[in-house]
Amino acid sequence: MPSSTARAERIVGTVTNAGNQPDLVGNRFPVADEIDAANCPVTGELPEGLRGTFVRNGPNPAFEPIGRYNALDGDGMLHGITFGDGTVSYRNRWVRSRGLDVELARGEAIYPGLGDVMNFPSRELTGDAGPVKNxxxxxxxxxxxRWLALWEGGLPTEVTRGLDTVDEYDFDGRLRGAMTAHPRLDPRTGELLLFGYSLFEPYLRYHVVDADGTLSHSVDIDLPxxxxxxxxxxxxxxxxxxxSPFVFDLANLGKGPMVRWMPEHGARIGVMPRRGTADExxxxxxxxxxxxxxxxxxxxxxRIEFHGCRYDNPDFGIDNTTELGQRSAKDHNARPARFWVDLATGTADWEPMDDxxxxxxxINPAYDGVSVRYLYMSAFTEPDRHLGDFDAIVKYDDELAERTLWSAGPSGHVGESVFAADPAGTAEDDGWLLNAVYDDDRDATDLVVLDARDVAAGPIARVHLPRRMPFGFHANWFPEARS
Ligand SMILES: [Fe+2]
Structure with a gap:
């Protein structure tokens, strides 16, 4: 286990070249250090009510990867942009996982990527950090x-508001197994609904955490x-x-993708009372x-309804058999879709929303669990974009069946839009979308602020970050606590 002294020191990454790894090219290449910057320059006008911190997580390997690197493998790095009294500051910190701490002590990577995950490093190398890095x-x-950094293959990792790592967190021993990176927070009750999958039975576990943080309900669920x-x-x-039949096939390790699309398994929607049993x-x-x-x-x-971005044939390239230098993920992209279940007739179906x-x-997180009108999405409108490399921010008005869009253009790359509510607002779209947008031409990242009421108008403000932010995954808005 790391000492508190070690944690106080800033990490310096040692990846020096892309090493023929497609997932380390361009803005996928990691940044090498942890910095703090005050008074980031701003173009445009920041809304007065926008006070709090935008935090985005994403992969940023600290050491030269062993074998083929997939973006899903990289050490987590948190990028925080804090909006205060007319000023904006930036900070980034690695998530100091137990696995990363062992690698820091040795000065090199010891954990392989997910495509070779069963090739466990020895116990002599890992110590108590375990055979798989979280x-x-x-x-x-x-x-x-609590602030929790998430990865679906393991426990959550608690971090401070200053983005320093505390340790893995298991809800006082009550969370057995992994936790999804996408739990559902009920804005009305404060409850957190979550699940974890496993490669071994039970394949799925579902949990409810009370508003005070007590994990109070767990169900083991059978899947085929x-x-x-x-x-x-x-x-x-x-x-x-x-x-959905996106199946872990360990027997395929070393022969092809570890997770395979197997539609012959069929697909099913499961519905249960929030605190129900497996029988229900x-x-x-x-x-x-x-x-x-x-x-x-x-x-x-x-009738239960929901929307999601639906893949006909997903492939995220967790595959060590692809030659180095070749991309392994296939560009089978998702499209927005509407799903429904009729509990009375026992039927379920779906339809496409858009091409x-x-x-x-x-969405505006205050509307999770209830009918939503406004749906936000990152999209492809420019040619030659690969999986996850979006260029546009889209807003759907599901009531009027309308779409509005802002594109960052041929050199722009948008991340995930996070909704920051306007504290003075009352409507569902009273707020702002925050999105880390990378620009090839400038090799720089801006945190752009869009008025959620008028996405097509483009950014009302841009925060120019002190250096590029590598492409990553998900973000959230943590409003400033108000007394
Ligand atoms: Fe996700």
Whole structure:
């Protein structure tokens, strides 16, 4: 275990070249150090009500990867942009996982990537850090006063508001197994709904955490096969799961992708009362399709509805057999879709919402679990973009079936939009979208601020970060506590 002295020292990364790794090219290449910068320059006008911290998580390997590197493998790095009294500051910190601490002590990587994950380093090398690194690189949330960096293969990792790592967190020993990077926080009750999948039975566990942080309800759920399940849906009274046939196939390790699209397994939507038992879980067959991220779900009588970005045929390239230098992920992209379950007739179905390809879909979090009108998404409108390399921010008005969009242009690369509510607002879209946008031409990242009421107008302000922020995954807005 690390000493507190070691944690006080800043980490310096040692990756010096992309090493023929497609997932380290361009703005996928990590930054090498941890910095603090005050008074970031701002173009445009920052809204008076925008006070708090935007934090984005993403992979940033500290050491030269062993073998083939997939972006899912990299050590988590948190980038925090804090809006105060007309000033903006920036800070970035690695998540000091137990695995990274062992590698820091040795001065080199010892853990292979997910494509070779069963090739465990020896116990002599890892000590108590375990055979698999939990890089905590996917998301960051707050619940019951704790900030948690998340990775779906392991426990959450608690971090401070200053972005320093505390340790892995297991809800006082009550969380057995992994926790999704996409739990659902009920803004009305303060409860956190979450699940974890496993490669071994039970393949799925579901949990409810009370508003005070007590994990008070757990259910083991039978699935036909171990699947990569990334997100879930919450209504006011239901927990909803999509069991899609994106199957872990350990026997395929070394031969091809570790997670394979196997539509012959079929797909099912599971619906259960939020604090129900496994016996109360009902399954509804649906055409196979995979969803990484859902917007919101809600119940209208016997009908449960939700939206998500749906892949016909996902492949995220967790595959060590692809030659180095070649991209392993396939560009099968997701499109927005509407799903429903009819509890009375026992049927479920879906329909496409739009032809535009996109993902990283978000809503105003105050509307999670109830009917939403406004759906935000990152999308592809420029040619020759690969999986996850979005250029546009989209807003759907689901009531009027309208789409508005702002594109960052041919040299622009947008991340995930996070909704920051206007404290003086009352409407669902009274607030701002914050998005870290990288520009090839300047080799720089701006945190752009869009008025959520008028996305097509483009940024109302841009915070120029002190240096580029490598592409990453998910972000959240942590409003300043108000007394
Ligand atoms: Fe995600």
């Amino acid at each position: 890089p905590a690189n996917t998301h960051v949330i707050e619940h019951a006063g 096969a171990p699947v990569m399940m990334h997100d879930m849906v919450m209504t006011e009274h239901h927990a909803v799961f999509l069991d 879980l009902r399954w509804f067959e649906i055409e196979p399709g995979h969803v990484q991220h859902f917007w919101s779900g809600w119940a209208d009588g016997d 535009l390809e996109g993902d990283f879909n978000r």
